[in-house]
Amino acid sequence: MRIAQALTIAGSDNGGGAGIQADLKTFQELDVYGMTVITAIAAQNTTGVQGVFPISYEGIAQQLDSTGDDFKPNAVKTGMLYSTEIIQLVAEKWRHYEWSNLVIDPVMVAKGGAPLLQQQAIQTLITELIPHAQITTPNIPEAELLTGMSIRSLSEREEAARRLVQMGSTYALIKGGHDTGGMIVDVLYDGQSFHYLENIRIVTPHTHGTGCTYSAAITAELAKGSSVLAAVTTARAFIQAAIEDELGIGAGHGPTNHFAYQRRQRGEK
Numbered sequence: 273m274r275i276a277q278a279l280t281i282a283g284s285d286n287g288g289g290a291g292i293q294a295d296l297k298t299f300q301e302l303d304v305y306g307m308t309v310i311t312a313i314a315a316q317n318t319t320g321v322q323g324v325f326p327i328s329y330e331g332i333a334q335q336l337d338s339t340g341d342d343f344k345p346n347a348v349k350t351g352m353l354y355s356t357e358i359i360q361l362v363a364e365k366w367r368h369y370e371w372s373n374l375v376i377d378p379v380m381v382a383k384g385g386a387p388l389l390q391q392q393a394i395q396t397l398i399t400e401l402i403p404h405a406q407i408t409t410p411n412i413p414e415a416e417l418l419t420g421m422s423i424r425s426l427s428e429r430e431e432a433a434r435r436l437v438q439m440g441s442t443y444a445l446i447k448g449g450h451d452t453g454g455m456i457v458d459v460l461y462d463g464q465s466f467h468y469l470e471n472i473r474i475v476t477p478h479t480h481g482t483g484c485t486y487s488a489a490i491t492a493e494l495a496k497g498s499s500v501l502a503a504v505t506t507a508r509a510f511i512q513a514a515i516e517d518e519l520g521i522g523a524g525h526g527p528t529n530h531f532a533y534q535r536r537q538r539g540e541k
């Protein structure tokens with residue numbers, strides 16, 4: 273049996289809703305073999321982030337080499353990269369191992385406001401990693417920091433996507449979850465045309481790890497050979513189901529339900 277393989281380079285969320293834990297659960301649900309390179313340990317739960325402990329440079333480099341020397345992932349995603357040094361290291365190994373299908377989730381700040389990327393590393397992300405991306409998936413505040421523009425309207429979301437493609441990302445997906453209003457519109461741009469993914473906003477506190485899960489689902493679908501548009505479409509259905517069928521875990525912003533999409537596919541409640 274041949275199975276698609278995907279690698280996530282990201283931080284750890286002990287609570288299991290975001291970071292590498294969310295990525296691995298998503299890969300597994302979508303029938304993709306998952307591998308990890310851990311960049312940092314974030315001590316967190318549904319009420320917030322209590323501490324961030326970066327892995328040493330050597331520790332990350334060795335994980336990248338151990339992976340690259342033996343495995344051939346069909347797609348790779350990055351999440352929490354934390355510092356300039358880690359981004360530079362990932363970019364160097366990306367070139368060295370000639371990986372493909374890079375999905376960049378430019379994680380910057382956790383829901384409660386804890387920084388997951390140092391301020392000065394944003395420019396390094398733009399110059400070193402985004403030019404290798406098949407798709408970059410910022411939320412609205414991340415897109416504002418990457419592009420230097422404020423984003424209020426749909427046309428500003430389109431302009432931000434254009435700027436990300438100009439930076440070298442083949443596709444850009446500006447996620448609309450941070451907007452207000454009853455409908456959420458995610459804008460996908462391929463350098464020529466725009467696609468709009470519109471969904472009803474679900475009223476729930478349990479949206480921890482939505483960005484991680486969404487980008488992991490895109491990565492899994494790319495690993496299986498889908499086009500970017502097909503991958504984003506499936507991933508959007510995956511995250512919508514995961515938010516809708518809430519688990520209600522924890523006292524604060526709980527994790528999304530990684531089981532929901534496949535349960536629905538099987539016709540289960």
Ligand SMILES: Nc1ncnc2c1ncn2[C@@H]1O[C@H](COP(=O)(O)OP(=O)(O)O)[C@@H](O)[C@H]1O
Nearest residue numbers: 411447448449450456458472473474479482483
């Ligand atoms: N309450 C919600 N209802 C439906 N979809 C949501 C909701 N919150 C987030 N999403 C979807 O999850 C994805 C990621 O959410 P977003 O808040 O934009 O990014 P992040 O989790 O990275 O901050 C987006 O596509 C968004 O549409």
Ligand SMILES: Cc1ncc(COP(=O)(O)OP(=O)(O)O)c(N)n1
Nearest residue numbers: 283284290291383480481482483484
């Ligand atoms: C280890 C780790 N990585 C990323 C995040 C942020 O996840 P995200 O999907 O943006 O969801 P929220 O934290 O905004 O709910 C994280 N918290 N931890």
